[in-house]
Amino acid sequence: MTALSSVQGSLAPIAADPAKSRGRLHSEPEAETRSAFQRDRDRIIHSSAFRRLKYKTQVFVYHEGDNYRTRLTHSLEVAQISRSVSRFMGLNEDLAETLALSHDLGHTCFGHAGEDALQECMAPYNGFDHNAQALRILTKLEHRYPGFDGLNLTWETLEGLVKHNGPLQGPDDVDAIPLAVTEYVADHDLELGKFASAEAQVAAVADDIAYNAHDIDDGLNAELFSLDDLKHLPLVGPIVIEVERDFPDLDESRRVHEIVRRLIGVMVNDVYLESQRRMVSLGPSSLSDVHDLDRPLVDFSVEMTENDKALKGFLFPNMYRHDRVTRMTEQAHQVVHDLFAYLHREPDQLPSAWHGQIDGSGGMKTARRVADYIAGMTDRFALAEHTRLFGPGLSP
Numbered sequence: 037m038t039a040l041s042s043v044q045g046s047l048a049p050i051a052a053d054p055a056k057s058r059g060r061l062h063s064e065p066e067a068e069t070r071s072a073f074q075r076d077r078d079r080i081i082h083s084s085a086f087r088r089l090k091y092k093t094q095v096f097v098y099h100e101g102d103n104y105r106t107r108l109t110h111s112l113e114v115a116q117i118s119r120s121v122s123r124f125m126g127l128n129e130d131l132a133e134t135l136a137l138s139h140d141l142g143h144t145c146f147g148h149a150g151e152d153a154l155q156e157c158m159a160p161y162n163g164f165d166h167n168a169q170a171l172r173i174l175t176k177l178e179h180r181y182p183g184f185d186g187l188n189l190t191w192e193t194l195e196g197l198v199k200h201n202g203p204l205q206g207p208d209d210v211d212a213i214p215l216a217v218t219e220y221v222a223d224h225d226l227e228l229g230k231f232a233s234a235e236a237q238v239a240a241v242a243d244d245i246a247y248n249a250h251d252i253d254d255g256l257n258a259e260l261f262s263l264d265d266l267k268h269l270p271l272v273g274p275i276v277i278e279v280e281r282d283f284p285d286l287d288e289s290r291r292v293h294e295i296v297r298r299l300i301g302v303m304v305n306d307v308y309l310e311s312q313r314r315m316v317s318l319g320p321s322s323l324s325d326v327h328d329l330d331r332p333l334v335d336f337s338v339e340m341t342e343n344d345k346a347l348k349g350f351l352f353p354n355m356y357r358h359d360r361v362t363r364m365t366e367q368a369h370q371v372v373h374d375l376f377a378y379l380h381r382e383p384d385q386l387p388s389a390w391h392g393q394i395d396g397s398g399g400m401k402t403a404r405r406v407a408d409y410i411a412g413m414t415d416r417f418a419l420a421e422h423t424r425l426f427g428p429g430l431s432p
């Protein structure tokens with residue numbers, strides 16, 4: 037048995053142990069039947085922000101079809117991969133799942149088009165960042181408990197959410213840390229300059245695996261490209277050829293599913309092997325050691341990283357910038373700009389529950405409040421609000 041592999045149910049020395057959690061910002065009694073990380077997961081699943089992911093764009097706006105991924109289905113797929121990888125590595129599955137389920141909570145309506153538009157609108161007002169927005173949701177914007185705003189999640193969940201893509205605080209990026217993060221860490225230090233737990237790193241790499249594999253699935257289903265177009269790519273091409281050789285008479289739908297299934301398996305196995313190699317070479321023996329490393333413990337190999345770049349290089353022009361997708365994103369971009377400009381100028385048009393924490397028309401606090409409101413919108417609600425305020429005639 038390697039240093040990272042373990043039997044299901046036992047934790048490796050580097051795993052996050054809920055019994056040793058650094059706790060919550062607001063003290064609460066422990067649950068009798070659930071660990072601290074299980075409670076975090078459950079609070080996220082029951083949150084309003086998580087439910088809204090059902091109608092938030094991954095690539096295609098919700099009304100384009102029922103079979104395409106949404107932010108919700110993507111998050112569930114990332115959670116499944118995260119649990120599987122964590123189980124093999126002896127990490128805490130509950131924490132990895134929690135981070136996977138929460139990692140997209142801060143995304144706006146209309147996917148990256150909506151986020152780009154909101155970033156432009158908020159440029160004079162300390163900007164907009166979807167990871168920082170997820171932190172705002174989980175620490176301020178969810179109103180469910182009588183004693184505090186937010187969900188009062190554990191330190192481990194919040195630091196994993198903020199740093200799952202790596203440390204934030206280095207000599208070149210101190211001034212680039214989003215305001216929501218700096219405000220929160222003033223009260224609850226998340227050690228921004230250190231790497232997050234191995235569980236957070238698993239969630240990050242699972243996000244990449246799910247994103248790539250399932251965008252291929254959605255792109256093929258949408259007929260934005262064909263299997264023949266994929267054959268020249270490293271990693272994916274050999275899998276396409278192999279499946280066609282193994283099952284020459286298989287129908288298209290099953291063939292695509294088999295290709296996606298094998299692609300996920302190859303990428304997951306690469307993470308296993310590379311993480312085991314790093315476990316041996318870097319030698320961490322505790323969670324604290326993982327935090328103090330100068331590089332991720334859980335990641336793709338150099339070869340897989342290059343394959344990942346090649347796949348993204350294909351998907352960018354052939355899917356994300358395909359004419360059909362671009363037409364939708366340009367219209368979505370306009371919807372967000374229109375909503376922000378109007379509500380920032382006329383904040384009394386916000387729902388009454390959102391009237392607090394504003395400083396009048398055009399103010400800094402009003403801008404952040406409007407951004408919070410728009411970022412929480414689903415695709416269909418944003419379209420409905422745009423129609424209500426501006427009339428019919430512009431819809432993706």
